[in-house]
Amino acid sequence: MNTGINFYELKTQLADLGFNEPVVVDQLRTFILSNDLGLPDIELSKPAGDDLAFFTLYFGRDTDGRYELICTECAMDNLTTPGCQHLQYFRQDVPAEEAITLLQLYQCQPKMNRDVFIPLNRTETQQHIYLLKTNTIMNTQNLEFLKKSLLNLGFGEQVNEALEKNIDKKMLEFTLPAKHEFNQQKVDYTLHFKSGDNQEMYFFNKFDATLGKGKEKEQNQTFYINKGNGITAKEAFNLMEGRAVHKQLFNKEGEKYHAWLQLDNDNLAQNGSKEIKRFSENYGFDVEQVISGKGIKEMGTAEGQDNLLRSLKKGNAQQITVERHGEEKKYFISASPQFKTVDLYDHQMKKIKREELLQPEQKQTNNQKQDKQQKEELPAKKQSSKRKMPV
Template sequence: MKIALEDYNTVMEGLAELHTEGYAYIAYDPAFPVMDVRELNAFDNSYDAVEYCHEMRTDVDFFEYESIWSLYRAMEKGLEDSHLLDMQDGMVDLSILLNDYYRIESETIRHKNNMDMNQKNLEYLTDQVKYTGFGEGFADVLKEKIATGDKEFKIDHSAKFGNDTVDATLNFSKSKQSDMYFFNSYNASLLKEGSAEKLEQTFYINRGSNITFKEAYNLMEGRAVHKELQNKAEEKYNSWVQLDFKHSDENGNFRLKKFSENYGYDMEAALSKHPIKELQRDDFKDSLMDSLKKGNVQLVTFQVDGKETKHYVEANPQFKTVNVYDSDMQRLGSRESRAQNQSQGESQDNKKANKTEVKDVEVVGDGATSEKAKKTRGQKV
């Protein structure tokens, strides 16, 4: 469709009126310039417009149709940018203008979709990093990394757990099919206070069952963590996991020992064998068990003969029990724990206290434990 430049505004006004009246398409003979679109045949649907063009076609005449609103929007773009107007001998070709308009709109939509996708990707990665235990404050650095368009990028992070330092390198990669980025894994490196040797382990990001940063520290300390896992058939199941420091895979990663529900570990029953005050209230008990399932060492109160003593406990699913430590983190042997329980029972039954003499109490201190851990955990088989 060609129009004279002086008829530009008239044609625009006519298109606006037709659109207001409910028309959607106009049909025209491209061989003749258009001065007023209101003189053309207008239709409220494309089917009628196509049928009209087909019926009017002859060996000499050839009719075409266009969207009224698209033409109007294209002419608006032409007013905004005169470079879009293809002019010859004072005539403007609206068909060329319309094609340029479609191209610009397509690029704009594509750019907007990419911006939306990048924003959603950024929000997803930020949440994923946050809920994997690395905290907030990663949005800006993630945005900068994504903007580079690199196939891979890394982010370093460090944290203190007590007196121990854990460094982490978060690994991200770009999809081969799109511009989306994924949080694939993180490499954790544990340096214990007073030690020059680091323990390293890579933890992979899985849907809904990520090992959090704190859980990674607990695992590297040798403790067990309770997680919801997924098998190859994408079936979910609950299991305790623990690093096996005696065996590593082909990548040098320590293998995971798993103790599923079928293994028969009942942590609540194991806790109930000890005189723990916090078990007497459901809210305290639930909080205690949740903490132990994350692999934490939890401070509790032992009540024996009316006296309260602070101890630490941790889950031990492999031996279906809980480990007990004193306030200095010296492990109490099973004989001593049984003596405490027996003493509590005798007190409740009004029997004479301290009736049973306990000998050869096993106490494994931090020094022995740590030295063994250094020798075992520092070497990957």
């Protein structure tokens, strides 16, 4: 065996794989030129982003007694489990850079089923990298979609960190707690998440809401999410307060439609939640038509009207201003689709008769007509009183 040629060939092979550090060359020269009968290995570390990758290069001898690279071992510290490492063996054709890339991707897939002691060749390594990168992109997109859904549904970012941790753990299903306070009333939520087939995607399916009513019994209600859309945290509170919300829904064929929703106090579902009554557009309730012409100041401008109608459709009891007897008076109103009207409240949120919502515009018109008639009649009477009697 020509040790010089053996050293040069191995040195070139290792350099092509990215192992060209002086420590590798020195140890390689030492054991080849010493012609040690043992099976040596070389240990080294390489930078891997902000971390280090630890390599062990294993050598053997061929039938002619020449040293050859058998396989490499790559290990990186597990970032999620202190004291543990991700490990993988590779065949002699896998470059160090690709081995590091795969181990970095393993950090994102802590529960991947694999036998780390079966060496991967370069083709297998590249396939693993491609699949894991694709899966990582999908996981990232899935996580961002869930975060956006939570934001749109009014839960903000309060559960984002816990959400990410549970997804990283590959939990089949899990729940996360959330809290809100509306009108000085606390609402506790339990958000339900579940993985799809092969744990590739996670879904936010529903949430439970618990509304504390002081000394009164707590109210519990489950709300379901449909395609990332559904009842928001505030709308859930409004529904549990007895008001109605206007939502875009989907029928069994996946077609969109709009309807007013209200909890049914007389009928319960199997899970103990109240059934939800739906009043579609065909039911004939138009809240804008109901409150138009009632002398509501906010309906006097396009912006004010849009804000008022939007708030009512979200299920809020919205404050309005009505002019009565030359004075402005404040009320609160909320939509009542079942009876095709609105509910009226005073400043203490106590229900009052709907008749209180008068039509000052019409009364003013009637008063103006009466004043006009009196003014027209008055000169005529004065003129008749001064008219001379014929002789």
